[in-house]
Amino acid sequence: MSDICLDADLAAAAEVILASDAVTIISHIDADGITSESILSQAISRLGISVKTTFIRQLDPLTLHQIPQDDSLKIFSDLGSGQQILIEQLGFESDQVIIVDHHVSQPGEREYLEVNSLKYGEHKTSAAGIAYLIARELDSTNKDLAKLGIVGNVGDMMDREDLRLTGLSHAILKDAIDHGNVEIWERDLNIYGISTRPLPNALAYTDDIDIPGISNDVSGAQRFLEHLGISQIQGRWPVWQDLSFEEKQLVTSALVEYVIAHNRSTERMFIDHYLFLDERRDYAPLLNASEYATLLNSCGRWSKPLLGSAICRGDRGVSYQEADIMLRNHRSKIREVLEYITDNGVSEYSHMLFIHVGGRFPDTIVGIGAGMALSRLNPKKPILIMCEDSMDETVTKVSMRTKPDVIKSGVDLQAALSTAAERYGGSGGGHKIAAGAFIPKDVEREFVEDVNRILAEQFGASESNS
C-alpha cells in the first residue's frame, strides 16, 4: 500500500493530459458526474487541448457503444473504477485511459491510471473533488473550479454523515473560499432549500430534525414562525436566506428550545451550508451547493446532462431557462411519488419498508421520492422501492434509501443491493445511504426477501459488535 500516493497519481494524470492532443470525457449523469466533467473539460480546454464529452447513465455492456473508438485520451469520471474489465474489452491500452472515481475498484488484467479517493482512505470525497485536484495540478489558477467540486461532493451527500465536508473535500473548500466565490455558513440550521423554499416548508420537511407539531406539518410550521414575528411579506413566505442574522438567531434558538422541551435530539440540527457569492439572486437555485446539486441531478434524471454542464460553465441564458422548467417538473413529479407512497402505504418487513409503484412514475425519480417519504414513514428502517424500467419491460428497477442514523448501525445499502442483485442475475451499486439495482422482473418477490435477510444480518452484526 505504501506506493499509493494521491500526489503521485495527480501528477501522473496531469502529465498524461498535458501530453495529449484530444480528450474525451466519459462521465456519469448525476450532479457529481456533471460537475466532474465540467471541471475537467474547463481545465483541459483552457490548455488549448480539444475536449469532447459523452454522458452515460452507467458504464455497462449496453452503453459501451456510446464511447468513441478514436485515439483521444479517454477520461472516465465518476465511473470506471468498477468497470475496468469493460474498458479493457473496448481495447483501450493503459496509456489511453485515466479513471477519476470514488467507487469501489475492480481492476482487470490491464493496469489503468486510476485516481480514486478510496485508494487514499478518503471515503468522503467524490469524483468532483478528485477532478478539481487534477485541474489544480494542471494549473494553479484553476481555483475558481473548486466551487464545482463542492457542488459535486454535496450532490453525492459526502457531507451527510458529519453534516459538513471533511478531509480532502474540506481542503477543496478552503481553495474555494480563498478564491472568493464560496462562503460557509458554519453550523447553521439543518434544512434543505435555504435559497428557494418557503421557510415553513423547509422546516416541515427537514430530513434530520423531528419536531412535534412542525415536522410534516406546514401550517404548524407557519404558526411557529408567526409566533416569532416572522410572516408572509406581500403574500409570500421568506426563504431562510432572506432572514436577517437576528431573525435567524431567533428562529434557531426557539427551535432548539422547542426540540429539547419535546425530548428530541438536537444532534443533527446544525449543518454547514455552502453559499455561492458569484451567483445572482435571479438564479436562486444556484445560490447554494445543495440546491445547485439538485438542479444538476434533475438535468441528469431527465436525460439532459449537457444542460447541467453548460450551467456549470456559466450559461445563465437558454440552458438555465430550460433547466429551470425541468426542475419545476422534476419537483412536481417527486411530489406525486411522495403522495402516492404516503397515500398507499408500504409493506413493513422486519428490517425494511417496501413498495412497488409499477409504471406510474418515471423510473428516474422514484428513488428520490422514496427517500423523501422515509421521514413520514418509519425512518428507522431503510425503504426499498421498485418500479418498471422504462427501457426494458423484463427488468425491474430497484432503489433504496435510508437515514444517516441507520448507517451508523452498520447498514450498507450498496452492499445489500449488489449482493442480492448478483444472486438473481441483476446488478447493483451506489452508496451506503442510497443505492440502486436492476433485476429480472420475475424474481421481485425473492429479491425483496433476500434484501431483508441481508439487512437483518447487517443490523445484527452491529448489535453483536457493540
Ligand SMILES: [Mn+2]
Ligand atoms: Mn459520484
